[in-house]
Amino acid sequence: MSSRRATSGNLFTKGVQKDPFSSTDAPTLHRAATSNVCNVVAVGKRRDGGTRYWCIQHKADATAKYGKPAKVCRAAHIPPIDPKEMFSLNIDKYKGGIALWGAVPIYDTTTLPMDRGIHVHARRHVGAKKEMDRTFRAVRIMGDRLPKEGIFVSELDAIYCMATSVFGFEMAHVTCSYCGRHFSDDRTAIGNPISGIREACGVKKQKTKPAGRKLDIRQADYPGGIQIWGSNPALVWTSDDAEEEGIHVHAFAKAGAHPAKDDTFSKVVIDGIELDPRMVRVLMAQMSLPSLKDRVTVITCPSCKIAPFETAESAFTPTVGHACGRCGRKLTARGRLRKTISNPLLETLSRLAKHAVREPQQHDLGLLPETL
Helix, strand or coil, rough: CCCCCCCCEEECCCCCCCCCCCCCCCCCCCCCCCCCCCEEEEEEEEHHHHHHEEEECCEEEECCCHHCCCCCCCCCCCCCCHHHHEEEEEHHHHHCEEEEEEECCCECCCCCCCCEEEEEEEEEECCCCCCEEEEEEEEEEEECCCCCCEEEEEEHHHHHHHHHHHCCEEEECCCCCCCCEEECCCCCCEEEEEEHHHHHHCCCCCCEEEEEEEEECCCCHHHHEEEEEECCCEEEECCCCCCEECEEEEEEEECCCCCCCCEEEEEEEEEEEEECHHHHHHHHHHCHHHHHHCEEEEECCCCCCCCCCCCCHCCCCCCEECCCCCCCCCCCCCCCCCCCCCHHHHHHHHHHHHHCCCCCCCCCCCEEEECC
């Protein structure tokens, strides 16, 4: 088998390098809690023969134009994680199961800040109510089966894990040189330390089942706004119960209160408009890839009046040519960007916005694309 080039923690063409878990696994991108000064070193040659530079302090690319060392790396501007934004989770204390997800909302008409990071559910006993239902920028998983210092999970590890699972790729924990050097592996996979976390925690591949619930609401009945996510396999799931698939919705009767609706549904109809769970899931992953910024659009066939929903590799690889799934007509996108991806859900969300209590928020994850 031919070896494939990989970088630990990267997904496709994006992101900054992330730490493999170790005894020195301080928060990725945020190691500068005491000092934000970059430590730039040369780490080999680029494809064009120039030198590639890497910041050891922030674990990010520091190569400037013409192959020169940059004064600051690409992650130097990112603020350090506050201790209040981190959570230590002892899995042995929650016999009822824990679950961790990385996700971002695809539609949000609340006035709340973006719920970005690692969402945590934890139950003390089987069948008990959730004792933990919050989102953190980082989680340290502790337990008798784990290293004494625990295993650190960053928000970027979780978000990229979500995108990897949605696009159907295998993840692998690859022990890299930890300095930014490219290296080869002997299998096709996306490097992410979460794969190693699953092995260390003894987590098996979880079973899934349709949520089996239906939701039919009007946005006007929830003046606090609504939030919508696509379901995706949890990055860590220790319960014996099957994980539910569908569309997760928060609906707020008033601002600042707990959501009146907070569940996962197999069928969601809002203001008479039905959402497709597959499109919601794929759009959530597409929104997490900075390399796809402004490239996901709606390309409607002029003959059939239907926009293709591009899946598999086409869901994350912009192209010039597209085809109608019904009549086979060749399609191209309008606008300055020639290479695009079609997802009809964007048009559906535009129709939803016309009934919204306020204009939907435009969340920006601020992630950095990086070419491997």
